[in-house]
Amino acid sequence: MKKLLIVLFIVMVLPLFTVKANGVPYITFTYSSTNGRFVYTQDAYIPLSRTETFGSYTLDNPQDITFDDNDIMYIADRDLGVVIVYDEENQNTQVIGEGILEGPTGVHVGFDGNIYVADFITKKAYQFSKNNQDQYDLVATYEKPLNSPFFTDEDPFDPTKVTTDNANNVYVLLAGNVNGLAQYKNDGTFFGYFGGNSIPASWQNTVTFLFFDEATRRNLFQIIPDPVYNLATDQDGLILTTTKGLDGYLKLNIANFVLNQSVWGFDNNEDIYVGPYETIFAVTSEGYIVEYGPDGSVLFIFSGTDTSGIQGLFQNPTGIAVNSKSQIYVVDDQTSSLQIFVPTSFANLVHNAIALYQDGRYVEALEPWQKVLEQNALFDLANRGLGDAYFAQMNYEEALYYYEIARNRQGYSDAFWEVRNDVLLNSGTFIVIALFGLLILSIGGKYLKLIDILLKPFHMLNDKTNDIKLIKELKFGFYLMTHPVDGFYGIKRENKASYLSATMYLFIFFFMYLIFIFETNFLFNPLIRSQIEIFEQVISIFLPFLLFVLANYLVCSIRDGEGSFKDVYIATSYSLLPAIIGLPLIMLLSQALTLNEAFLFDFGMIIIYVLTGFYLVMTVKEIHYYEMKATVGNILITLFTAIMILVVVFIVYLLLGEVVQLFLDIIREVTVRG
Structure with a gap:
């Protein structure tokens, strides 16, 4: 219920704001664990530009976007039937897959530098490699496997997205497939599924599992997992997935277990991308952009739905990517455009602190985190970062303070352990004296009846009452x-x-x-x-x-x-x-x-x-x-x-409400006609 109220608050509040003096048509939020709610924060990203053309190519139906290590941009455009490659620094444009691709909907740059494309129309995914003439050659194809126990002849095979891990295994997302991601070796050999969702452990599902077989559960009760909707890969080659109807994202380890997940999230994410500081970006179908910290905490929520052609808002975003400068690029297939957002000094400050924090340089991150809190005292990750910094300096009492604000249970527990040990060590003499005193009191009570003397006032009070x-x-x-x-x-x-x-x-x-x-x-x-x-x-x-x-x-x-x-x-x-x-x-x-x-x-x-x-x-x-x-x-x-x-x-309450409404309608009708 609380999550629903938060979403309603964001949905209702954001459209009320007009374009501010700095050209930002939205309010930016962050999540405060101390208050258990979203709070306003400084602008993290400002809309820079909006474009539809790249060289001689004009976007028609962009579906996905990504970057390589050199900040070269790749856009999969379904109606153009190609992947547009754009080198912004050299203002150079070329395409991938001309004559091969028909309806590309997903594009990814692998750890090997090759380009992987999912094509919904050809029902295949492809791998392209750049040759010595700076052209892209087809290297491998990933298609529906024949004679496989995982697929029948009638099963659809509709690739929408593709990604790879650091071993260059290929993961193809199939539209509506409840089994997970189709997993291939780099040469195109299919070897199973990965990352499928589990069935929710509800009371209804538990009962049906006890009394019905799998076929009945699927056909009669429609109890099947939700299909994965989009995916991404982080710097370590771990797969992240999003699912329509499920909040936020999941990060999976190589054993196909959930390693990490977002603390909070929308349930209608369109795309997800891992940025240069291991922060995770997601864009929803309503145009909201969410940036998560590496631990899944919410850093920023901004942007929204465009109803009047305002730059910085979206009608139907389909893809998001971030370059090495932390600039956000989002494609919108409704407006056939690309919008760019640049980070503010506040966002850069947060990213700088995160970079130090991720490297384990907690003490060096102390000053950046303090500057973040000077601008927003409720910024969760900053409070946690300060807690870690003070813990590294063995200033455990100060660490306790910031861990409690961030509601970081593990950090608080570790710091309190140290504080408690110090108190016990420093109180050793007092504890010995107290125990000795209790021993004397016990002996004295046995021979001198001290206990009876001490309890006498209580006995008297008991008798009187x-x-x-x-x-x-x-x-x-x-x-x-x-x-x-x-x-x-x-x-x-x-x-x-x-x-x-x-x-x-x-x-x-x-x-x-x-x-x-x-x-x-x-x-x-x-x-x-x-x-x-x-x-x-x-x-x-x-x-x-x-x-x-x-x-x-x-x-x-x-x-x-x-x-x-x-x-x-x-x-x-x-x-x-x-x-x-x-x-x-x-x-x-x-x-x-x-x-x-x-x-x-x-x-x-x-x-x-x-x-x-x-x-x-x-x-x-x-x-x-x-x-x-x-x-x-x-x-x-x-x-x-x-x-x-x-x-x-x-x-009865509902019926009385209807009766009251009926009488009000009658009175209103009589009043109007009278």
């Missing part, structure tokens, strides 16, 4: 925890608790829950403080509680349950006591743990869940005087009833 009904009812909760059967009997038969004490326990639980979600160390807490809505938390706690109480009472009323609504309400509230005690303790524990000790936090949470669940089961069993088998069945029916209550309320 025993006459206060509410205090006595609240203390009964601790008796119930150690004697659940007698405790629930006391609630049901002896009036040991009341609506007031139960409601107080419910509100105390909510208060402890708020403390837990606000103060738990972010290493173990995915929630962002600034994004927590109190009203949402009220609904998430009180609504399930009241639904459970109401549904359980209704179900038990028709299933021979003995408990009243009051009994169920009070007992359910008292069952929350393990969470009331445990949540603040786990919160405090989280402040002293690193990710290496995460199992302690998880174990503590499991104890809370198990104990609370146990007392809820005992609530149903003892309040309604059920056997265990009937108790389990009752709880399942209770949960189902609670869901049905929600469904009915929702339907």
Whole structure:
């Protein structure tokens, strides 16, 4: 839901801005982990020019674009039937594939310097090599394999994109093919698929996997992976893929596993490209350009949809590429044009810091990152970079500060480990004295009854409050925890608790829950403080509680349950006591743990869940005087009833909305005609 709101915000906000004084017709965003949302940032790229012609060639239907190491540009134009080669420095233009290509839709420069082209019309991919006369000769062809178990005669073979890895293996993207990328040796020998998407692990898919075979799943339920839509290769020869309907991109290792992926992304990427600083660029069908950091974090989002011929916006972008100067080139087949964006000083500063950071020169990157933060204090990668720089300088406390802002869990955990070790080493004397003091106190307590003396004021306070009904009812909760059967009997038969004490326990639980979600160390807490809505938390706690109480009472009323609504309400509230005690303790524990000790936090949470669940089961069993088998069945029916209550309320809400709208329409009609 949050991601949908972010996309809607960008889609609605960007078109509202007119062209600024510097000629930029859009707002640039970056993502702030601290705030959990996108924020405005300085312009990263400015539109430079727009062109349609290269020498004697005019773009007609450009589909893809790329660069080689010498910044020579290659554009695959489907309607021209060639790949345009343009040397901007020497103003030289030539073409590849004349007489061979018919509808090129993808072009790639391999690690071997050869040019690889996917042709949708000829149903083939090609490899071209430059000869001594600066002409391009056809070297190899990649086509549908014959007599292969991977293809039948009826299977389509529609190449749209092509790329290679650092071993010069060739990967051909086939339109609509759910198996992945067709993988070839450089000489054209097909040897399998690579990089296909997996089927989402949804509840519906899980059920169909259990009860239906593969053919039924494919034909009846249409449960098949989404086909890869575009691809790219990074400097290490690793393959990146994008898929329509899936957010961002995936980076795959040579074993065909996901090595890295974008933290966030649009689900309608048209093309993807890896730039000179290992940053990743993507352009969407709506014209938005996203630059990612090497780690998948969002650096910049800018540009957008063109509705009135404004430079810097797009109607239907089809390809993106970046040269060695970090200049962005985007082709648009709707306008048959190429647009160029140049980086600003801010983008160059970020790229310079990234270059140092990627080389492991964290200390040298300190100053550039500081300059980035001077211009945008919420720039995630800069905060992470400063954290790494201070960590390298062994300034762990400063590193903690920046890691927390960037919400870099691993970095924060490593820095906190060092800080904690320093504290323990420096506090060794105090710890020894404290332990010795506890030993003396223990011995003294045994012979001098020091413990009794220290606890005497608490015993006196306990005796005085025993006459206060509410205090006595609240203390009964601790008796119930150690004697659940007698405790629930006391609630049901002896009036040991009341609506007031139960409601107080419910509100105390909510208060402890708020403390837990606000103060738990972010290493173990995915929630962002600034994004927590109190009203949402009220609904998430009180609504399930009241639904459970109401549904359980209704179900038990028709299933021979003995408990009243009051009994169920009070007992359910008292069952929350393990969470009331445990949540603040786990919160405090989280402040002293690193990710290496995460199992302690998880174990503590499991104890809370198990104990609370146990007392809820005992609530149903003892309040309604059920056997265990009937108790389990009752709880399942209770949960189902609670869901049905929600469904009915929702339907009534919709119907009431329609009725209200009908009356408003009648009143409006009478008013107009009157």
